[in-house]
Amino acid sequence: MKVQNITDVDKFFKVVDSCVGKVELVTGEGDRLNLKSKLSQYVSMANIFSDGEIKELEIIAYEKEDIDRLIAFMYNG
Numbered sequence: 810m811k812v813q814n815i816t817d818v819d820k821f822f823k824v825v826d827s828c829v830g831k832v833e834l835v836t837g838e839g840d841r842l843n844l845k846s847k848l849s850q851y852v853s854m855a856n857i858f859s860d861g862e863i864k865e866l867e868i869i870a871y872e873k874e875d876i877d878r879l880i881a882f883m884y885n886g
Contacts, residue, residue, distance in 0.1 A: 810867070810868060810869070810870070810876070810879065810880075811865055811866070811867055812865070812866045812867075812868055812879065812882075812883055813865045813866075813883070814865075815866070816886075817886065818854060820882070820886070821882065822844075822850050824878055824879060824882045825844045825845060825850075825879075826845065827878065828845065828870060828872065828874075828875035828878060828879075829872055829874065829875060830870065830871045830872035830875050831843065831845065831870075831871050832844045832845055832868060832869070832870045832871075832875060832879075833868060833869045833870075834849070834853050834866060834867070834868055835867040835868065835869060841869070844868065853866075
């Protein structure tokens with residue numbers, strides 16, 4: 810799923826941390842990073858975070874409740 814225009818990065822990672830299953834970030838090269846890992850969170854922020862906003866991420870969540878949680882974040886912020 811594509812997640813766009815994340816302006817509250819801390820809240821986004823809190824939502825990711827609350828997920829019960831694996832949540833992965835797909836890089837431009839096709840690699841998958843485990844977003845529940847703090848190290849991966851810092852690496853992903855350093856690589857794609859600019860001007861206080863993340864324009865777009867491709868993430869994969871494997872549990873339906875996690876997908877619902879991430880979709881709710883996208884709609885409600």
